[in-house]
Amino acid sequence: MLDHRQLIKRQQILADFGEFALRSDDLDEVLREACRLVSDAVETRRSKVLEIQEGGEKLRVRAAVGWQPDIVGLELDMDDHTSETYSIRTGEPVITQDITTEKRFKTPNFMREAGVAALANVPIFLPGNRAYGLLQVDDVEPRDFGEEDTQFLRTYATILGPVIDRLYKVQALQSTTERFALVVENACDYAIFVADPQDRIVDWHKGAQKIFGWTAEEATGMSGSELFTPEDRARGEDRKEIETARHEGSAPDVRWHVRKDGSRVFLDGSTMCLRNPDGSVRGFLKIGQDVTERHRTEQRLLESEALQRALIAGVPQLVWRARSLGFRIWSSPQWERFTGQRDEDSVGMGWLDAVHPDDRELVTAAWMGAEAKGGLDCEYRIRRASDGEYVWHHSRSLPGSGLGLEWLGTCTDVQELKELQSSQEVMLAELQHRTRNIVAVIRSLSLKTIESSLTLEDFGEAFGHRLAAVARVQSLLSQLGDYERITFDDLLEAELAAHVNDREKIKLDGPPGIRLRSRAIQTFALALHELATNAVKYGALASPQGCLTIRWRLENGYDGETPALLLEWVETGVENMPAADAPAQGSGYGRELIERALPYQLKAKTTYEMGADGIRCTILAPIAFGPRKE
Template sequence: MTKRQEVLADFGEFALRSQQLDSVLAEACRLVGEALETGRAKVLEIQDAGKTLFLRAGVGWDPGAVGELRMPMEEHTSETFAVAAGGPVISQDIGREDRFDVPPFMREAGVVALVNVPIFLPGGRAYGLLQVDDTRPRDFGNDDIQFLRTYSTILGPVIDRLLMARDLRRSEERFRLTVEAALDYAIFVTDPQDRIADWLPGAEAVFGWAAEEAVGQPAAITFTPEDRASGQDRWETDTARREGVAPNVRWHVRKDGGRVFIEGSTRALRDADGTLLGFLKIGQDVTARREAGERLRESEERFRQFSDASSDVIWVRDAETLRIEYLSPAFEAVYGESREAVLGEGGLQHWAGLVHPEDRERALSMIRQVQAGERVLNAFRILRSSDGETRWIENTDFPLFDASGRVQRIAGLAKDVTEARMSAARLEVLVAELQHRSRNLLGVVASVASKTLGHEGPAADFQARLQALSRAQGLLSQFGSDNAEVGALVRAELAAHTDVRPPKVVVSGPRVLLTARQVQNFSLALHELTTNAVKYGALRDDAGQLTVSWTGDQDERGQRRLTLDWIESGMELQPVAMTRHGYGRQLIERALSYALRARTEFVLGEDGVRCRIQLPLQ
């Protein structure tokens, strides 16, 4: 009895000194094995919600089994029987045991007799079992059983204390790792006088002071001079002392004098008796987010001012539902409807109802194209219910993508172009009328010339040149603008005198436009080249060939220009043609250079004319 009391005392002293659960359990097994003179004992821990037994500690067992062995906690085992009974279970000889099964590893280890004593934690929760084994048949007596009951009763609270200490250490470690990793959070603790007592890494990262610099300083060092002057630091601690917590949302200063915006709080720390221990201050550095928010608000305000002042309609729709999220005030002036009519449910149908029936499906199809990620330009008519007018709208629609590249919204600009279209139509009528009158005037001049000068000699040449100018005017009318295409001018002039068919006549070149000012002189040059070819050159009989080609290239200064080559070949020039320097050649070599800053080359070869005209393009 004395020896066993000494064992209990030794175990108690060891448990007080040690904070490691495995060490305490290993010592408990050693002492109980010595006390019962078996040299073998182990502690089995219940795990997996009562489904598994884990060999947590032991003496007299293979070291490979301790801390490794797990076995199912089955119904017909001595361990399960002992936990259910709530007291010791003895087997004097497992070879004769018929009450329960014995795990095979125990038989293999030579166990003959054993006693299982359940270990309960405070509150009655089963932790596991203290199991003492013997390799000989043994009748564990009442003294043995009472000693083991006392031993397990002491083990329970010791294990519970060590488990709680382990959980506390783990919790503290998790807290330490958390606060040290939260570098964008300034966390520090002050004493009741608001002097800094603990300065965590996040506080150093946000404010710049190292812990040895900050500890002992008043927390007011983080406040701006104006807040210290107004007593904001004292108001925070007074409010937290009175109400438990106080908001801390304001600008603060760093060690380097820079400023950071903090969103946080100051919380009073009290013990169980309510005595104030100090203050916990936690704040997040939201400077970047606040500045980004300010920039966003400024951007939104600029956008609002722009859209409010714009006479064009600015709109944004959700790409999936097509519900309007934003609509500028100009909508009411352009469409003659209130914005509320199209901002709610059914807004798309209401907007479509304002579109002219003939243009409605095309306008809706454009929206579907933008939903698919395309950018479109669309013009359609609307019928304004406010005044019954038909107005032309020009819409520029485009998709807005999210970060993943998906069309999130669609937006657009709508412009009332009714007056512009009407002006363009009136201008087109005026231009057509002017060109028609120009052709009529040229006809009148030609008629007066023929009646005054007759139809022969210079009068005939004069009339032909007037007709060339008239053809140029006709092409300008045909193009509907103040431009005409080079190929059309060449073919029209040739067609007035001969059949434009290969291989006798070959015409080729890209689409190049000339202005009205260039057309007049260029047409006269083409006329002179054509009439000379008809009278003396390649178009006089079937022997010759004419090739007219042009390109749009750049000169040495990078300016766009037209280069036209007129090449006659395959015939013999008459002597009169070789020596003649008439109006046409003068027009080409002098007038084009003077009027249009053109460069010309005019060569009379043995088999025909070669002419190159290089004309700057606008």
């Protein structure tokens, strides 16, 4: 039985831990203090907290007191025969009074070697009954942990669970906030700002300053309505947008806006309502991309297309006159020259003989609805007498004024326009595909670079270099003809030229002219960039005695038929190879790109090894066509 002094001491320890947990946001610090206090409370020499690792197959020592410092980080298998695993899976404390007589469970070797004689395991659960790990107290002498000890440890673990959960959420929030701040501060092509419930600006980011011209000091307190054009304000569009966001959660903001100097900028964005936990409006977040040039280009294109359609439709090539339902009464000499039909052969419904058989039903239906629609407008194919080919024509007609039911119409050759439209659709589809790919690559680069960057300067430098690599590939692609392909040696030369001035340490061995598939080249080029960057900073090209050998050749792919490019990147003579967690080991984006992205995106087989004196990497990727045959 515990005496009064011991009970008071344990209550004080619970209070002390609660106060400490409220003051600290450092999980490791809180867990160390938890171990110290629990050891003091139950008067053991040692204690530790074990955390379940991702996958649920291992336990890792997260914090410890009374042990050697290197115990922290030690991982244990979650063996069904250990008391630790049993306690976590049953949710019950497990006591071992003397491990020399323990028959139920195995005791980890490191604990026996450290002289542990008795232990008590108490599972730690996060809110929602999610298992976190284990609180374990150890003694170097056999000990009978009593019911008071067990219940105290259970109480202690029950308090510890919500504390750990809170600190996890604090860490996640801090990380998310930092990433969001980095993205917002570097998204200079987007106007991002926050307004209060009355639409007064309270937070003005760099992108907004760049696009609108007002500094943060000037913009703060300004009404968001001042960014609208005078005509939109007169129509109440500014208030309508805010009220729509207030009631529906968001509102589109795609319109012209006014800059500080009075000029106009077209934004494609939205306004989102921010709410407090009680549902009241906290303010509005506004995000808009400057698409002024794109909008103007689209407008010019629409105007150009409208003018083109008017010109094409208004130039008569084949002229005719007809009565209701297409009963023709006259065909022009142009019709006769084109179709070979004489006027007397085309009158009545004879002109249909020159129309493609598959289109005659369409033309007849168009005539049947022409009077109700007030005009005829259809396209169909007409046979050309000179070669028997059918050529697309656009037929338009209106009832002639003062001519009763007589119609005067023309057929305009639109064959070339049809072919051009089809070609444009193909080109547009390819442009959209490449644009999506580039946006996806840049988005992935930004996210991966943010994850691996400790400072904004680190991010700027790394992201800038990777964007330069993307730009080099796009530059090579833009110089190609219709049926040309980038060759591997050209790609490699462009990447080496961007990183290396002195080629004495580099040996190249491979055939010229191996052509690469354009859709796969971007990711492959980034892999070359990461290898070259690593070699210049840490590898063979950074060492006095270093040497870089690059070999490549064309091989058969996995199916024995599809050509594949085999690249061998071998560095030797590297002095003072860096530690396992150093960037040169390829533990960051570069290695992940080679070992994971290439196999996933290109179906490549890769290896990435650290030799005693440098990196050795191989890539076998089915992205090649082979050399062009002259």
